Amino acid sequence: MYSQGLIGADGRTEETPEFLARFQKRIDAEEKIEPKDEMPEGYRRTLIRQIGQHAHSEIVGMLPEGNWITRAPSLRRKAALLAKVQDEGGHGLYLYSAAETLGVSREEMTEELLSGKAKYSSIFNYPTLSWADMGTIGWLVDGAAIMNQIPLCRCSFGPYARAMIRVCKEESFHQRQGYEIVMTLAQGTPEQKAMAQDSLNRWWWPSLMMFGPHDADSQHSDQSMAWKIKRFTNDELRQKFIDATVPQAEYLGLTIPDPDLKWNEDKGGYDHGTIDWDEFWRVVKGHGPMAKDRIKARKKAWDDGAWVREAALAHAEKRRARKIAAE
Amino acid sequence: MAVWEALLELADDHLVLGHRISEWCGHAPMLEEDLAMPNMGLDLIGTARTLYDHAGKLEGKGRSEDDLAYLRDEREYRNCLLVERPNEDFAHTMLRQFYFAAFMRPYWLAALNSADATVRGVAGKAEKEMAYHIRHAGEWVIRLGDGTEESAARMRDAVEALHIYVDELFDSSDAARMAEAAGVLPVRADLRDTWERTVSEVFAEALLEQPKAAYAQRGGREGIHNEALGHLLAEMQVVHRAHPGARW
Amino acid sequence: MTATTPLWEVFIRPRNGLAHKHVGSLHAADEVMALQSARDVYTRRGEGNSIWVVPSAAITASDPDQTAENFEPTADKIYRHPTFYDTPEDVGHM
Ligand SMILES: [Fe+2]
Ligand SMILES: [Fe+2]
Numbered sequence: 001m002y003s004q005g006l007i008g009a010d011g012r013t014e015e016t017p018e019f020l021a022r023f024q025k026r027i028d029a030e031e032k033i034e035p036k037d038e039m040p041e042g043y044r045r046t047l048i049r050q051i052g053q054h055a056h057s058e059i060v061g062m063l064p065e066g067n068w069i070t071r072a073p074s075l076r077r078k079a080a081l082l083a084k085v086q087d088e089g090g091h092g093l094y095l096y097s098a099a100e101t102l103g104v105s106r107e108e109m110t111e112e113l114l115s116g117k118a119k120y121s122s123i124f125n126y127p128t129l130s131w132a133d134m135g136t137i138g139w140l141v142d143g144a145a146i147m148n149q150i151p152l153c154r155c156s157f158g159p160y161a162r163a164m165i166r167v168c169k170e171e172s173f174h175q176r177q178g179y180e181i182v183m184t185l186a187q188g189t190p191e192q193k194a195m196a197q198d199s200l201n202r203w204w205w206p207s208l209m210m211f212g213p214h215d216a217d218s219q220h221s222d223q224s225m226a227w228k229i230k231r232f233t234n235d236e237l238r239q240k241f242i243d244a245t246v247p248q249a250e251y252l253g254l255t256i257p258d259p260d261l262k263w264n265e266d267k268g269g270y271d272h273g274t275i276d277w278d279e280f281w282r283v284v285k286g287h288g289p290m291a292k293d294r295i296k297a298r299k300k301a302w303d304d305g306a307w308v309r310e311a312a313l314a315h316a317e318k319r320r321a322r323k324i325a326a327e
Numbered sequence: 328m329a330v331w332e333a334l335l336e337l338a339d340d341h342l343v344l345g346h347r348i349s350e351w352c353g354h355a356p357m358l359e360e361d362l363a364m365p366n367m368g369l370d371l372i373g374t375a376r377t378l379y380d381h382a383g384k385l386e387g388k389g390r391s392e393d394d395l396a397y398l399r400d401e402r403e404y405r406n407c408l409l410v411e412r413p414n415e416d417f418a419h420t421m422l423r424q425f426y427f428a429a430f431m432r433p434y435w436l437a438a439l440n441s442a443d444a445t446v447r448g449v450a451g452k453a454e455k456e457m458a459y460h461i462r463h464a465g466e467w468v469i470r471l472g473d474g475t476e477e478s479a480a481r482m483r484d485a486v487e488a489l490h491i492y493v494d495e496l497f498d499s500s501d502a503a504r505m506a507e508a509a510g511v512l513p514v515r516a517d518l519r520d521t522w523e524r525t526v527s528e529v530f531a532e533a534l535l536e537q538p539k540a541a542y543a544q545r546g547g548r549e550g551i552h553n554e555a556l557g558h559l560l561a562e563m564q565v566v567h568r569a570h571p572g573a574r575w
Numbered sequence: 576m577t578a579t580t581p582l583w584e585v586f587i588r589p590r591n592g593l594a595h596k597h598v599g600s601l602h603a604a605d606e607v608m609a610l611q612s613a614r615d616v617y618t619r620r621g622e623g624n625s626i627w628v629v630p631s632a633a634i635t636a637s638d639p640d641q642t643a644e645n646f647e648p649t650a651d652k653i654y655r656h657p658t659f660y661d662t663p664e665d666v667g668h669m
C-alpha cells in the first residue's frame with residue numbers, strides 16, 4: 001500500500017537553509033524525529049498525509065476481506081479471516097494514533113476520508129468476487145504491503161516507525177494464511193484451481209500498482225527519500241516483490257498473467273510487461289470499480305455509529321458530574 | 328436423543344452468535360469496537376469448534392466440525408432463538424451479547440465439574456471469556472441506557488425486543504436433560520437466579536427495567552426458528568456447499 | 576460533526592517483574608472503556624498481564640527546546656559513574 005501515500009504530498013517548506021541543513025544532519029545521522037521536535041513544515045505535512053493515507057488504507061482494507069467473513073467455507077478459515085481483518089483494524093488504529101502525535105485528530109482524518117479528500121491504497125477499490133480472493137489478497141496484497149512496510153520500521157519519524165514495527169509483527173501471519181488458502185485451492189478440485197487462477201489473474205496487476213508510479217514519474221519521492229520517510233524507491237520494491245512472488249506462483253502451478261514476464265540473467269531479476277497506468281490513475285483518482293461503495297460503507301458505519309459515540313461521551317460526562325457531587 | 332445432541336445445541340448457539348457478531352467487522356461505531364467485537368466472535372467460534380468436534384466424535388459417524396456446521400439446514404440447527412436475532416443496531420447487539428454471556432458464565436462455571444473431560448476443558452476457558460463478555464457488553468448497556476435520550480430509547484427498544492427470547496435459555500431439551508442426568512452438562516433452569524442478578528445489577532446502573540410478563544418465544548431446540556436463521560445459514564454455507572467434498 | 580472522544584495512552588506490563596511500557600494510544604469516552612479497549616487492541620497476542628491507561632491530556636512533557644539545558648549538563652559529571660574510580664585489581668570486583 002502505501003507508497004501511494006505520497007501521491008500529491010507537498011513537501012515544500014519555507015524554512016531557512018540553515019534550519020533545513022540542521023534537520024537534514026539529524027536525519028543523516030539516523031536520529032529519530034519525535035513529535036514535539038522541531039521539523040520542517042513540509043516534513044510534518046508529508047507525514048500527516050502519508051500516515052493518514054496508510055491508516056485509511058488499513059481501514060478501507062477491512063471491507064473487501066470483511067465481505068467474505070460470513071461465507072468462509074470452513075470454521076478454521078472463518079476464525080483466521082476474522083482475526084486477520086481485525087488485525088487490519090488494529091493497524092489503522094495504531095497509525096491514526098501515530099498521526100495524532102502530529103496534531104491532527106482521528107475525527108479530522110476520518111472526515112477527510114469520507115469527503116474523498118484523503119486517498120487510500122487503490123488496491124481496495126477492486127471487488128472480492130470469490131473465496132480465492134481471500135487467499136490472493138493475503139498472499140499478494142499483504143505480501144506487497146509487507147515489502148513496503150518493513151523499510152518503514154526504520155522511518156525517521158519515531159511514532160510511525162514504532163507503529164510499523166507492531167504492524168509488521170502482526171502482518172507475518174497474514175501473508176502465510178493467504179498463501180495457504182491459495183495452495184489448498186491450487187491442490188484441490190479443478191473448480192477450486194480455476195478459482196485460484198482467476199483470482200490471480202484479477203489481482204496480479206493491481207498488486208504491482210500498489211507500489212506506485214515508476215520512479216521516473218514519482219515527483220515526491222526524492223524529498224521523502226532524503227528525509228528517510230521512504231527508504232526504497234517504488235521500482236526497487238516492485239522488483240523485489242516480483243522476484244519473490246514468481247517462484248511462489250510456480251510452486252502452486254499457477255500462471256502469472258503477464259506473457260512478457262521473464263527472467264533477466266543480467267539484472268538477476270524478472271522483467272515484466274507494461275503496467276496499465278491509465279487504469280492506475282483512474283483508480284487512484286477515485287474511479288475504481290468499488291470506490292463509491294467503499295466510502296459509502298465507511299460513511300454508513302461512521303454515521304450510524306454517531307449516536308453510540310455521543311452516548312458514551314454523555315455518559316462519561318454524567319459519571320464525572322456524579323463523582324464531583326460525591327466528593 | 329443423546330448427549331452429543333445436547334453438545335450440538337450448545338455448539339450451534341456459539342457459532343450462530345459468533346457469526347452474527349462477526350457481521351459487524353469493519354462497520355462498528357468506532358475503531359476500538361472493530362477490534363472488540365471480533366474478539367468476542369473469535370471466542371464464540373473457538374468454543375463452537377471444540378464442541379462440534381466433540382459432538383461429532385460422540386455421535387460416532389465420522390462427521391467433522393465442518394460437516395456439522397455447513398451441511399445442516401435450518402430445521403436441523405438447534406440454537407436458541409436469542410442468538411440468531413439480527414444485529415439491528417449496536418444496542419440490540421450488545422444486549423444480546425450481554426444476555427447470552429450472563430447465562431453462559433454460570434453455565435460454564437457449573438460445567439467445570441462435568442463428567443466429560445472435553446466439556447471441563449471448554450468450561451475452563453469459556454467461563455473467563457464469558458466473564459469478559461459480560462463486562463464489555465454490560466458496560467455498553469450501561470452507557471447506552473444512561474447516555475443520551477436517543478441511546479436510552481434504543482436500549483429500551485432492544486430490551487423490549489429481546490425479552491421474549493430470554494426464557495428459552497433456561498429450557499432443557501430432551502437431549503439436554505439426558506446430558507444433565509449424566510452429569511455432563513449443568514441444569515439450565517438452575518441458572519435463572521444468577522442470570523437475574525447479573526442483569527438487574529447492570530440494568531440498575533443503565534436505568535433500564537426488565538419487562539414483566541411477555542409471551543416467551545421458543546422452538547430453537549426443535550429446529551423451529553425465526554426466518555432470519557435461514558438467511559444466515561444460506562450465506563454461511565454457500566461456498567462450502569457449492570463444492571461438495573472439497574477441502575478448504 | 577460529533578465531539579472528539581478523548582485520547583488515552585496505554586502502558587502494558589509484559590510480565591511480573593518488568594515495568595509497564597508505553598505501547599500506543601486509543602480513543603475512549605471514559606477510563607473503564609479505555610481499559611477494555613486497551614485489552615482488546617493491545618493484548619491480542621499475549622503481550623502482557625497488566626494495563627495502565629492515562630488520559631493523554633494528563634501527561635506533562637519536557638520541552639524539546641530545553642533538551643540541551645535539561646540533559647547536557649549531566650554529560651561531564653563523569654564522577655557519577657563507577658568507571659571513574661580506580662580500584663586495585665587485587666581487591667576483586669567492587
Ligand atoms: Fe495493510
Ligand atoms: Fe495491515
Ligand SMILES: [Fe+2]
Nearest residue numbers: 088142171174
Ligand atoms: Fe495485513
